[in-house]
Amino acid sequence: MTTTQAPVAPAQQNTSTDITVEVVYRGIFQKTLAQRICRGVVLAARKSGHPGTAFARYGDSPERNGVPAKQFAVVAADDTQLEASMARYEPSVVDVTVAVDDTLVKGVESWAWYGRQPIWKPTKADGFVIVTSDKSPDEVLAQTDKAERPYTLAIVPGGASFAGLWVYKDDHTDWRVLGAIAKVAPEWLPLQQVKALVREQTKDETAVASVQFGHDATVFRPVAVGEGTSGHEVLQFEKPGWTTMRPGIVVDARKPGERNPFYKKYGARTQRPVVNFDTCIKCTMCWLDCPDECFEVTPTGHYEVVYEACIGCGICAQVCPVKDCIVMVDELKFDENQDKWQLWQKDRAAYNAWFEQKSGVSAEPKSKAAAAATGGDD
Amino acid sequence: MAVEVKATPTTEVETEQLLTGCEAIAEAIRLADVDVMAAYPIRPYDGVMQAAAKLIANGKMDVEYIVADGEHSQFEIVKHASAVGSRVFVGSSGVGWFYAFEAIAVTAGLRLPVVAICGNRALDDPGAFGTEHNDSLAVRDLGWLLPWAETAQESMDLALMAWRVAEDKRVSLPIAIGLDGAFLTHSQQPVKVPTKAAVDAFLPKYDLGDRLLHPDNPITIAPQVDQDWLMEIRRQNDAAMRKALTVITEAHADFKRIFGRGGDSPFLDEYMTDDAEVVFFGQGTLALPMKVAIRRLRAQGHKVGLVRLKWFRPFPTQEIVKSLTRFKAVGVIDRDYSFGSPFYGGVLYNEVRSALYSQTKRPTVVGFIAGLGGREIEQPMANEIFEKTMAAGRGDLSVGDQCHWIGVRD
Ligand code: SF4
Ligand code: SF4
Numbered sequence: 001m002t003t004t005q006a007p008v009a010p011a012q013q014n015t016s017t018d019i020t021v022e023v024v025y026r027g028i029f030q031k032t033l034a035q036r037i038c039r040g041v042v043l044a045a046r047k048s049g050h051p052g053t054a055f056a057r058y059g060d061s062p063e064r065n066g067v068p069a070k071q072f073a074v075v076a077a078d079d080t081q082l083e084a085s086m087a088r089y090e091p092s093v094v095d096v097t098v099a100v101d102d103t104l105v106k107g108v109e110s111w112a113w114y115g116r117q118p119i120w121k122p123t124k125a126d127g128f129v130i131v132t133s134d135k136s137p138d139e140v141l142a143q144t145d146k147a148e149r150p151y152t153l154a155i156v157p158g159g160a161s162f163a164g165l166w167v168y169k170d171d172h173t174d175w176r177v178l179g180a181i182a183k184v185a186p187e188w189l190p191l192q193q194v195k196a197l198v199r200e201q202t203k204d205e206t207a208v209a210s211v212q213f214g215h216d217a218t219v220f221r222p223v224a225v226g227e228g229t230s231g232h233e234v235l236q237f238e239k240p241g242w243t244t245m246r247p248g249i250v251v252d253a254r255k256p257g258e259r260n261p262f263y264k265k266y267g268a269r270t271q272r273p274v275v276n277f278d279t280c281i282k283c284t285m286c287w288l289d290c291p292d293e294c295f296e297v298t299p300t301g302h303y304e305v306v307y308e309a310c311i312g313c314g315i316c317a318q319v320c321p322v323k324d325c326i327v328m329v330d331e332l333k334f335d336e337n338q339d340k341w342q343l344w345q346k347d348r349a350a351y352n353a354w355f356e357q358k359s360g361v362s363a364e365p366k367s368k369a370a371a372a373a374t375g376g377d378d
Numbered sequence: 379m380a381v382e383v384k385a386t387p388t389t390e391v392e393t394e395q396l397l398t399g400c401e402a403i404a405e406a407i408r409l410a411d412v413d414v415m416a417a418y419p420i421r422p423y424d425g426v427m428q429a430a431a432k433l434i435a436n437g438k439m440d441v442e443y444i445v446a447d448g449e450h451s452q453f454e455i456v457k458h459a460s461a462v463g464s465r466v467f468v469g470s471s472g473v474g475w476f477y478a479f480e481a482i483a484v485t486a487g488l489r490l491p492v493v494a495i496c497g498n499r500a501l502d503d504p505g506a507f508g509t510e511h512n513d514s515l516a517v518r519d520l521g522w523l524l525p526w527a528e529t530a531q532e533s534m535d536l537a538l539m540a541w542r543v544a545e546d547k548r549v550s551l552p553i554a555i556g557l558d559g560a561f562l563t564h565s566q567q568p569v570k571v572p573t574k575a576a577v578d579a580f581l582p583k584y585d586l587g588d589r590l591l592h593p594d595n596p597i598t599i600a601p602q603v604d605q606d607w608l609m610e611i612r613r614q615n616d617a618a619m620r621k622a623l624t625v626i627t628e629a630h631a632d633f634k635r636i637f638g639r640g641g642d643s644p645f646l647d648e649y650m651t652d653d654a655e656v657v658f659f660g661q662g663t664l665a666l667p668m669k670v671a672i673r674r675l676r677a678q679g680h681k682v683g684l685v686r687l688k689w690f691r692p693f694p695t696q697e698i699v700k701s702l703t704r705f706k707a708v709g710v711i712d713r714d715y716s717f718g719s720p721f722y723g724g725v726l727y728n729e730v731r732s733a734l735y736s737q738t739k740r741p742t743v744v745g746f747i748a749g750l751g752g753r754e755i756e757q758p759m760a761n762e763i764f765e766k767t768m769a770a771g772r773g774d775l776s777v778g779d780q781c782h783w784i785g786v787r788d
Contacts, residue, residue, distance in 0.1 A: 059604040089605065113606055242610035242617070247550060248489035248589050249603070249611055253596035 018076035018085060019188045020094040021181060022122065024104050025071070026270065027063035029162040031056075033100055034071040036174040040197065041073035041181060047193040050075045051082045057090050060110065066268035066311060068108040075188055090122075096184055097123045098177055101160035101270055102133035103331040105144040107232055109267035112260070116235035116267060118145035125149040128184040130218070132158045132173060135332065137221030143332055146228040153221040156180045156214055160270060172210035179214025191215055231335050237262055259309050265292065266337060269312030271328040274358050277302050277344045277351070279325045279365050286316035286326060296339070304341035327359035334358070390573055397569045399533040399562035400425025403469075403495055403555075404432075405569070406537035408439040409577040413464035413584075416444045416455040420474035421507050422563035423497035441467075449474045453481035453492075460490040461591040461599060465541060465584040468492060471559065472499035475513045485552045486521030487611070488600060489618065491544035491584070492552040493537065498662070498713075499559040500751040508752015509558035511662070511714040515690075515725050517554065521615045523622055524691040526556035526661040528647070530567040533557055535639060536688075538577060542629045545584050548621045556690075558713075560752055561663040572637055580636045622692045645694035646701055647686040650676065654683035656767045659702070659730060660711035661687040664748070664755055668711070671760030682764060687726070695733045702734060707742045707771030709763050711784075713749045721745060723781040742770040745781030759785040 021041050023034040035056070042052035052075035060069035072091060076082035085091065099105060099119055107116040120129050129151055133140050137155050144153070161173035175198055182191040191211070199208050254260055275286075280302055287295040287303045294310045295303040305316070317326040344351035352363035397405065403426050407415060417427045433439035442464075446452035449470050456466040470478060475496055485492050496514040500506040514524055523543065527533040533555065540553040557563050591597060603611070630644030641647050647665070650672055651657055658668050665686040675682050685701055685708075687694075702708050712724020720728055727745035734740040746763050749755045762784055766777045 059606075111604075111606075239606060240610065242613040245607070245610060245614070246589065247614055247618070249487065249600040250589050250597050251601060253598040255596050 018074060018081045019096070019185055020085065020091045021073045021075075021096040021098065021185075022091070022094045023071045023073075023098045023100060023177075024108060024119065025069055025100045026065075026104075026160070026162070026268075027060060027067040027069040028065050028165050030100050030160075031063060031069070031071075031165050032168045033161055033163050033174055034069070036168075037098065037100075037177050037181075038071045038073040040174065040178045040194070041189065042075060043201075044178070044182075044189050044194045044197045045075035047197060048188075048190065050077065050188065051079055052076065053082060053086055059089060064268070065313070066270065067265075068104060068110050068267060070110075092122060093124050094122045094127065095124060096128045096130060096181060098130045098181070100132050100173065100177065102131050102135060102140055103143075103160070103270045105129075105131060105140055106331065107145065107267055109235060109264065112263035113237040113239050115237050116233065116264075118148075120145070120147065120149070120151055123149070123151050126151065128152050128154055129223075130154040130156060130177065130180050130184065132156045132160065132177065134159050137219060139332070141221060141223060141228055143335065144223075144228045145232055146230045147223045147225050150225055151223050152184070153223050154180055154184060154218050155221070156218050172207060175207050175210035176214030176217075179211040179216075180218040182211070183215045183218050229335065233264075233337070235262070235264065259306065264308050265311050266308055269310060269331045271312050271314065272307060272310060272331055272334060273305055273312075273314070273316050273326045274329050274355055275303070275305060275340070276322075276325045276327075276355055276363055277304075277341065278348070278363060279322050281322055281325075283321060285319040285321065289315050289319045291315060298341045298345075300341075300345070302341060304339050306339055307337040324359070324361045327355075327361055329358045329360075390575075392573055392576070393571050394568050395571055396566045397530050397534075397571075398425055398429075398564055398566050399527065399530045399557045400497070400564070401429040401566075402530040402534040402569045403537050403557070404429030404439075405571050406534045407441060407467050408433055409572065409574060410465065410538060410541050410581055412441050412467045414442040414444065414456060414459040415467040416446050416452040416459075417468075418446045418449050418452040418470070418474065420449070420471045420499075421497075422499055422557075422559035423469045423471040423474070423495060425497070425563050426469055426495060449478035450481055453478040453485065453494075456492050456494075457481055457485045457488065457490055460485075460492050461488070461586075461589075463584065463586055463590050463592070465545070466492050467494070469495040469497065471497040472507075472513050473502045476501070476516065479516075482517055482522070482552075483520050484600070486517075486615065489550040489589075489615070490552060491541070491550055493540045493544055494552065494554040495533075495537075495557050496554045497557050497559050497563045506751040508560055509562075509662070509713060510750050510752070511556060511712075511725075514554055514556045515714055518691055518725070521551055521619060522691065523549075523551055523553040523619075523689070524556060525553065525689045526687065527558075527562060528663055528665050528686060530562065530565070530569045531639070533562065534569055534571070535633065535637070538581060539626070539629050539633060541584070542581050543622065543625050545582075546625045546629075547587065549618050549625050551615070551618050551622065556662060558663040558752075561666075570637075570639070576636055580632060619692050623694065626689060626692075643688075643697060645687070645689050645697045647688060648701065649684040649686070651683035651685060651701070651704070653681050654705060655681040656707045656709065656764075656771045657683045657685050657702070657705050658709050658711060658763065658767070659685045659687065660713070660726065661690060662713060664711055664713060667755045667757070668760055668763075671757055671764065674757070675761075675764055680764070680768075690726070690729075693729060693733070698730065698733050699737060702730070702741055703737055703739055705741045705771075707744060707767050709744045709746055709767030709770075711746045711748050711755075711763065715747055715750065721781050723747075727781060742773075744770045744777060746784050747781060748784040753785055755785070
């Protein structure tokens with residue numbers, strides 16, 4: 001059910017207390033974007049006389065490429081309410097969660113001991129989860145962890161903006177998201193105030209129009225308890241007490257050949273590589289250059305991605321010398337992390353159909369030379 | 379290892395030798411079978427470097443002797459060597475000690491039983507090589523155990539104790555023995571050097587257990603933990619420091635049994651306190667001139683004694699309370715300073731006062747800053763300390779609850 005009507009569960013927020021907005025983003029790539037959104041919330045609320053503060057989750061620094069990070073904006077009715085929310089690393093409950101990359105709905109794994117957290121984990125009952133996405137709310141919900149509390153999913157049209165850290169290439173995602181926040185929390189961020197702020201700051205009517213567009217184009221999808229997927233892996237980590245942890249700041253290391261069972265990193269992925277084993281010439285480049293040693297050598301001498309370890313950096317696809325042999329594909333197109341060589345080995349036609357469906361490119365060998373190089377030994 | 383060690387029979391009988399504090403430490407390094415020592419010269423600690431190098435050159439000792447490119451690397455080397463299972467020794471003085479500070483701080487956090495000496499020396503500037511305790515005391519809050527020696531004999535004895543206490547799994551913390559520059563590091567005194575067999579009976583082999591950093595035991599040491607783990611880590615260090623009191627007491631009892639030395643208490647050395655009305659309180663070599671003063675004052679009929687602190691960390695609060703509440707007044711002599719501290723007193727002064735605060739019956743505590751930069755504590759100074767402590771004992775608050783600079787030119 002998709003609706004552009006007002007949310008079914010009108011906010012319990014009221015201007016007598018406060019509102020907390022979190023922006024979940026891809027470390028480094030979207031840091032500036034998250035900062036601009038949080039600052040925008042605080043500055044716009046200021047126009048209505050509400051004090052506020054914006055801060056980044058301190059533990060995310062130094063940020064790691066693509067690893068989920070968070071920034072926050074807290075706006076309060078008065079200074080006492082605001083101060084009660086300050087001197088924190090991370091609010092435990094938020095009114096609005098914003099994810100500026102739709103693949104973040106597959107879970108937030110920032111550190112080993114955070115586990116893999118559902119995107120809505122800190123979102124309060126009847127709160128909002130705003131996601132920038134080109135997909136429909138139902139497509140996004142299908143990849144979101146099963147709801148334990150009711151909330152409203154709000155989709156702001158637009159892909160994940162990797163606008164940059166040092167050089168910020170503004171694609172108006174910040175203004176669209178602010179428009180969406182104005183829609184879900186009008187009592188704190190009246191649309192007119194947000195537009196006035198953006199007009200003041202940018203002197204650019206197209207930016208103001210983007211606020212209006214974000215506001216108008218955002219669609220709501222009320223989510224009931226139990227809606228969503230239970231297909232994601234549960235990753236939880238028990239933090240030890242001082243009597244139970246090993247002295248000397250010692251933790252078990254990976255044994256040779258073992259992968260980290262606590263921190264899997266795949267939550268850093270926006271895209272994943274898929275491999276065409278038929279065109280692979282076994283040059284070893286992907287295996288050599290993958291920064292996370294994700295490739296396993298198969299009995300046929302091919303190289304398969306261990307998806308639990310892959311961070312989706314795209315280097316393998318770049319170094320692979322065979323055209324379309326490794327293709328990076330939108331992570332939301334997948335709902336599992338199975339390694340794929342076995343499937344190819346068992347049923348090539350089925351595997352190649354899967355490869356074509358996911359990647360959108362032909363599985364056919366591109367040249368005779370490439371085909372010859374793969375033949376005969378498997 | 380450049381030096382080939384010939385099979386030298388270890389001394390089978392206890393001998394008495396005339397040794398400086400540094401040479402006594404070098405003998406302890408030999409007797410404890412230290413695996414790795416890292417060195418970098420700075421006076422007065424470097425006496426140990428020379429003495430140890432000589433033992434190696436003469437074929438008397440086999441130790442991996444690494445001369446570092448500075449104190450920071452020097453302390454990092456032993457930290458890592460300790461993590462891979464080596465018994466280690468290191469040391470420095472004054473600002474050299476400070477140059478190693480990052481490594482010093484993390485060694486305690488990592489619970490690695492590095493044994494060091496700090497040849498106590500005034501901090502530069504200005505250049506002054508005599509003793510002052512601020513170098514050692516700078517690490518007092520970090521998890522290092524800090525004993526102070528009075529004599530060359532005690533230097534050796536504390537070193538042997540140090541490996542045993544530091545490497546005990548209940549403690550697993552580094553130790554820095556304070557050796558007063560010049561008065562102890564460079565002064566020769568008769569020292570009883572025990573047999574290797576006796577030391578072996580006292581000092582078990584170093585065993586890190588499942589914390590050993592080794593390919594067969596894959597572990598990660600010190601991952602980034604943020605606020606999520608840090609308090610638990612600190613609390614563990616706190617527990618280890620508390621446990622150290624018990625471990626020192628046990629080691630001291632064993633030491634006495636095996637070597638026949640060490641005094642009644644592992645923590646305090648009491649001198650003529652049985653009937654004393656007032657006592658001096660301090661650590662290190664200042665006990666020597668103060669003991670002389672006490673003998674002279676006693677000849678004049680004054681009931682005065684000395685309580686010398688042997689371990690500053692862990693601070694033996696219970697023992698100190700038990701001891702000092704017996705007296706009317708305590709004159710704490712600090713060979714250190716803590717500018718701007720309560721009552722402008724030294725570090726020891728404020729620790730002692732704090733320890734006594736909750737006692738209903740407590741002595742007046744008078745503070746004295748004396749002997750800085752190695753200035754000698756002469757008898758007139760000792761008398762002045764005595765007069766002021768007595769006056770405080772009589773209730774003269776113009777001298778009590780205050781700190782006095784002794785032997786400073788106006
Ligand atoms: S995208 Fe390729 S190179 Fe990058 S982590 Fe994944 S498998 Fe390795
Ligand atoms: S880089 Fe491409 S061609 Fe080379 S081994 Fe990897 S998948 Fe095969």
